[in-house]
Amino acid sequence: MAEQRRGLEAWLLGRGRPPEPRIDPLLRGVLEAASPGLALLDAEDRMLVWNAELARVAGPTMPLREGMPMSQLVAADIRDGVAAALDAGRQVEASLAAAGAPRVMLDRRPLHEDGVGGILRVTPVAAARDTAEGAAAARLQSVGALAGGIAHDFNNLLTAIAGSAEAALARAPMGEASAELRQVMESAGRGAALVKQLLAFARQQALRPRVVALNEAVAAMGGLLRRLLGSRVRLTVELEEPGRRVRIDPTQLDQVIMNLALNARDAMPEGGSLRIATGHAMVLSPEAIGQEILPPGRYAVLEVADSGGGIAPDLLPRIFEPFFTTRRERGGTGLGLSTVHGIVRQSGGFIAVDSRRGEGTRFRIWLPRHDGPADPPAQPAPPPAATSPEHVPAPMTCTAPVLLVEDEAPLLKLAERALTRAGFEVLTAGSAEEALDLLDRGAPRPLALVSDVVMPGADGLELAQALRLRDPDLPVLLVSGYAEAALGRDLTAERIRLLPKPYGLADLVAELRAILPAGKAEVS
Template sequence: MSELRGREPDETAFRKLFEAEDTVGLAVLDPQGRILFANAALGRLCGDGPGPKPGIAAAALFTLETATAVADIVRAALAGPPAPAVVLARLADAALPADAQVEVACRPLRGEAGALLRVADVTARQRMQAQMEEGARLQSVGRLAGGVAHDFNNLLAAISGAAEAALSREPDAPTAEDLRQILDSASRGARLVRQLLAFASRQALAPRVLPLAATVEAMAPLLHRLLGGRHLLTLDLPARPGPQVRVDASQLDQVLLNLTVNARDAMPGGGGIRLGVEAVTLAEERVEPGAVVPPGDWVVLTVADQGRGIAPADLPRIFEPFFTTRRTEGGTGLGLSTVLGILRQSGGHVTVASRLGEGTAFRLWFPAVVAPAAVPASSPPVARRAPDAPRRVLLVDDEPPLRRLAAHALKAAGHEVCEAEDAEVALEAVADGFVPEVLVTDVTMPGEMDGLALADALHARLPDLLVVLVSGYAERAVGEGLAGRDYVFLEKPFRMKSLLAAIAGAGS
């Protein structure tokens, strides 16, 4: 430290300044780029890697891949006073997360030889930026998936409706078998579309308040049978009743099945899978791989395995629909995208931590809720017409093939049908004297009024009107959109007998 000998007051001032900085690592370098002294913050940042000891080169604190860039900016700072350079680097601590990064800057000292090195941890900032970019990208993909699913569902509904109508004419046995195959294929296509709608957060849900731990425990016997004898399932659950969440029970079961199957497949030779539930209160925003979780009260469901882990290059893409590393093993790439969509539609988040060869842990963050107050028993329902009685039906759909098939099925069942291609034409028909008893309307239609708004408008005019909403995807008509409304929701593609049953059920 001969360069500073005789200048103890200055060195003392330097050290006081350094130690006052608690989050950013600082080091004074000699003219050869070696560390003279550093603050405690830099030592903490270095962790289990090479520490900032006097006499070692500054570049030695960093990994081989990034040390050259650090050495370059150190040489530039020692050579003269141009604008300080900044590089992103990685400290040589093997225990750091795979995405850990620091921002390194170096500038010449004023009035003497040497330089000042500044090291700031930017991992959280980089993660947040990556999550914002990933969220925007997935949102765009979700809108595309939702739009494609809506149009594809309309096509499937037309296909299944035509096949069902042909079957009703009692064709010969080979033709009937072909028509049933068409119906079966349309049903499988519909299941695929439902997964896309789940990713797009545009599926019909029936959320209710549930004790999460009890729900997980109730699924355990099924999961045990699914895993077989080579995989050990352990439960880490709080005492009952435990924290409550608001979620669709069937969708929660689907989430558990998807993640448990993924965990099993990641351990073909066997291993342990842990399901855990805990209440977590965040005082500030938490940035984790997969999501930025805002502050608040959360209930976290963890699904952890001891499998092969996820490669760092694949980790940013695992929630993309149709992305899979197991294509040859039958993977569709829709399991995790479905999980993400269900959590987003339930107001939650999904985070993931994985190390190659050590395993993967998915954490599902559900907003914590207070158990709802007891609801008093409702009065007996008012008697309605017999379910099989003919009714006047206002049928609204902007897809002519679907409208024609539905109208044919309704008329064959004895109902009087008035067809309309959009909400405006439907309102004109009512204004011209057609008084419907049942409204069957698509939710998403062209024009200024969608099906839900049409239903509300007609229901206000006709309080006894029975409403059946149908849609390939209905962003406004699911979840909170149906809350408090006595409407029936029928998801496309549907069988015509399901439409007849919906009308009969609404009228019973």
Template structure:
């Protein structure tokens, strides 16, 4: 089959032909000019000899393929690499948005991420620490009610990416542990000592067994899990237990049952089998003790009179015994009220048939929490007649309490957010109508003072909603770069009135305090709440000390705290000389609705509000107390290195310029709020178009393209505010948008992926609405 020359080869041969033609033409001209054939021939050959090698070299270079561009990063390859991890793993950008994640990540968090769940604020702090320090770890987290640990480390040439690994604590499966023990080396060692072992479920089906048992029970030394024990063991006419395959002449067996769960009748059990021909007397007790010591269960043996014969290490730990304690009776382990029940159970099972049962008792070491004590009759173990089992539930109970607390906080937070949203709508209408009425009245009018009183009470109600949102960390903050001494100076006069004459106030400020970024109003609330609590703790008077000081990163490192990240902080300490807080109460002081005050004197939201404000401001708070010596609350706020914001100064410069012009589209589903906002904006010179929902707003935009600003509620039925705004931007790309909502700004901005939007929190006054509209129009 013939092939044709490629265009590339033809193009490469063209320069050679041109050189040969030029050389021949030059030789002909020389021959015509001088008439010397020899000279013309030598000239032609020299030109060809010099030109052709260069042309061939250039042709070789032209034929060498250029290096292909380096391939781009393969995201699918990155996902495959992440799938090698059994934990939830992902690579995110510097803001925590996932670029690639493994299947475990998607199964856990779905389309969202851990930052969207309850407990995500701790991960945000870890993300900042990882970007700053290169790596960060957080343990004891609760993400949406699920216990977890997190490890973050920065990655990439510029450190602009973060690798996340989130893991859940491994659930302890005591049945699986027992199965591995009896089927592994432990079971083999027991077999050498003459003890056969197996694990069976509540229905008597085999879960796992040692080789010693399988060799005796089956023909080929194996058995399928799920095999009924009645197929392997049988009972003779005399009532002796025997292997079925050994027949009537088989060796009688002794069997000991140890339940693996608190539900002895409904859960799996560990069975130990010994030949009747080899009884275990006093000399064989060491083998049984060795067996009980290596098992991961809290087991003990008692004789017929109820005295302890042996306790293994797991039983000692579960009972809270020290190494030197040697209890004589099982009743010595429990509180006085349970002694009689334990003694009766031990004696009954020691003299009765080989059965087991559970009783709920309270240990002396943990009197506040009942535990399950399993008592089973034992035969053929020498002096031992009763087997006792005690499970250590400390870690399991701790995890349960953490999950319950996280679930409670999440539920209360969601309730508070919903109540605050609806309540803020009502307060917006009340405050707005009060402002409109005040425009028609002047001081001295008969109705002026009444209207002011209504407005004042409405603002107090708004403060209650902010307090509800504060402990659930959903309140809207207006952070500024400020100095703590300035905030304390603003609130000092109020504190002196609150504390009264019997409490002395001392204020001390350290040197070289770094600026912090926080909401000054919320910080004042923190200081007032702590001061009021301190006053109540000093009924006979005392001293309240407010102190500020700097804490360097080296100081934090020397503290060795597992909670406080290494960074520079400005600290605020509020100390009193009051009655102090008991040790058992101190861990609960930040819980919502927890109070030690009398009925009617405390809501239980004070310290939980303080905790929420501090955490939402990026800080940390710790409580220190000794009964009778007073209490100290220490707040650590990270130092902010940015320049102080000038937005507050600009706002003051233009505070009086509220009159405006233009057309505003107002989208609000609450009729009362819509009416107040329309009247307020109209009074300030704007033309207002009303829409009761997102669909009506889109219809107006299709008719009226001359819209200067859209003010929209965020949460609305059918089409919410962000969706309405995105549709509006498709028609008017430069349209300024002002969102109004009773929910927190920080919470809403996570779900609003729009640029150039402003936010105004409800409830707002007429003046605040006019200012927000003016600022949104000027930012256009």
């Protein structure tokens, strides 16, 4: 028995000759326990032994028999093509000869032993896809969880780095170290952009969705894209009328279009054509698109199609994976398409790609239609201190202190200094519990609450809720590296403003001023 086991192990690892398949009960036990359909083939590709799963897949109209040629499993009109693919060592999808049998994936592993040709694996296509997609989904979920988990700490570090440089630069805009400080801030900004891409993939970035007219958004990008694509790429923009409206962060929609367009440009080094079009779709029943299911509903559709060389079939299922790139030597990070996928999915939409070698690539995005009117254009934000540190806000005279809560000591000190320079009186705490204790011991009622969301113990949301029991009209500004959706709350309905990390100190001051009611704080 020990010798038989060693022989079987060697065979399973692709080494040595298997035990005699017709009489070895151990081999039959292994075959029967296997979930895919398996058959052992002789040197002429005739079936020697098989498991019950293969008999089930073949169906009752195709009884298997010893010595039966493997080719008889496959529909007659594709036998030559299937045999060629298997001989080349490739996996191939095929139809079985039996009526009503499912489509299957076939692959064969040669054993190269006298009298034994190899082992054939037969798996229904649906099961093969479920397994592959489940594994891919698990991998992506793991990376997404990692990205979301590290974002908070990275954003705290980047806020501290950029804030310290910003504060030093504000004190001496033309000092000897000003060039180095600006470089620090620029590097921190690049780090923040990278974290933002990770959060986009993880669907946890802070979005500010608005109802936008899709045609107008695409048309507005046309001029910019023509300059970026260069003269070798012919850009065509086709806008279906009447136009549809969608609810999405306009900046992130621009990023989606930009990323897809630049990706298409890189796929056409010798030039070509790029088509960006809008349309609509009415989905009456669930539809499979790529590796996802498009649910019923009314959608606005955005297409981006190029005439490049296309994507190899073996690479196509992986293009939305983070860090996967075929242009590593040219500086590719593998985050462009994963960012696009994350933005689309976080906005409630779906994306799919189809491509053929030599025939180009087409991305299609379905975004839920919005029937209400488009929101008015957002007012441009004031320039942040990161680019204009010499523009210091006018100091204010306040009637009460701002309660500032942050568990990271460097960030607490930076924010306190910025608010103090802006004229606010500041009461600081390192946790929600400490803040409540200060108030219980007689600290004055706060003018407003500025708090981090993620902290040991009670979080910023719980602190805001506790303080609103004492003062229902208390203005609240929360800072976080996570999106509002990731927090699981409708902050707008709760009259809570969210400032994404990393933030500039001037942004912190401006956001606080924006939530204060008239008369609570005045410019001195």
